[in-house]
Amino acid sequence: SQQGEEDPQALSIQEGENATMNCSYKTSINNLQWYRQNSGRGLVHLILIRSNEREKHSGRLRVTLDTSKKSSSLLITASRAADTASYFCATVEANAGGTSYGKLTFGQGTILTVHP
Amino acid sequence: GAVVSQHPSRVICKSGTSVKIECRSLDFQATTMFWYRQFPKQSLMLMATSNEGSKATYEQGVEKDKFLINHASLTLSTLTVTSAHPEDSSFYICSARLAARGAQYFGPGTRLLVL
Numbered sequence: 024s025q026q027g028e029e030d031p032q033a034l035s036i037q038e039g040e041n042a043t044m045n046c047s048y049k050t051s052i053n054n055l056q057w058y059r060q061n062s063g064r065g066l067v068h069l070i071l072i073r074s075n076e077r078e079k080h081s082g083r084l085r086v087t088l089d090t091s092k093k094s095s096s097l098l099i100t101a102s103r104a105a106d107t108a109s110y111f112c113a114t115v116e117a118n119a120g121g122t123s124y125g126k127l128t129f130g131q132g133t134i135l136t137v138h139p
Numbered sequence: 140g141a142v143v144s145q146h147p148s149r150v151i152c153k154s155g156t157s158v159k160i161e162c163r164s165l166d167f168q169a170t171t172m173f174w175y176r177q178f179p180k181q182s183l184m185l186m187a188t189s190n191e192g193s194k195a196t197y198e199q200g201v202e203k204d205k206f207l208i209n210h211a212s213l214t215l216s217t218l219t220v221t222s223a224h225p226e227d228s229s230f231y232i233c234s235a236r237l238a239a240r241g242a243q244y245f246g247p248g249t250r251l252l253v254l
Contacts, residue, residue: 056243063248126188131182
């Protein structure tokens with residue numbers, strides 16, 4: 024079952040603005056990952072943040088993790104039209120072993136549109 | 140590195156036929172691969188976890204006899220949709236887990252249309 028919930032469901036901004044997407048989850052996690060999907064394409068892994076980390080950066084991406092609130096945020100700075108895509112968070116449950124090891128549970132996603 | 144391919148990229152078939160989708164990790168070995176399906180404007184839903192050399196583990200509600208999974212090698216997993224019906228039309232995506240990085244790498248997806 025999908026445990027992640029993301030907000031907003033859709034976000035429309037102008038090029039150059041920052042985009043912030045939030046993700047909440049329900050169980051204890053080992054790590055949380057953010058993925059990007061262009062329309063009708065596969066997913067691209069953006070960043071992984073472990074449960075003992077609070078913030079991580081990669082280029083124009085900044086991810087935060089608050090395990091007490093079971094939430095994460097993805098910030099894209101200085102957005103570009105090429106950033107237009109759907110963004111998904113996905114969690115790997117803590118202490119998941121056996122056949123559940125490494126299993127990702129996806130959130131519903133945020134559709135980001137960046138207008139030139 | 141960490142490239143995953145899927146074949147075919149899209150397939151159209153008649154109702155009642157079977158369709159096989161291949162998922163390959165091109166530059167790494169993956170003991171575990173995952174199969175997802177995605178309906179338009181929705182998120183990915185995990186169908187099954189494919190482990191090399193053993194039976195796949197299916198998620199609740201996924202019929203194992205309808206969605207046959209074979210993971211015969213460390214770089215190849217196949218999903219066969221048997222006796223496909225129009226409601227099986229969807230976007231099927233596989234991923235392969237690179238254990239050293241803890242991340243999954245996704246294939247480009249296969250769009251299945253059953254007429």
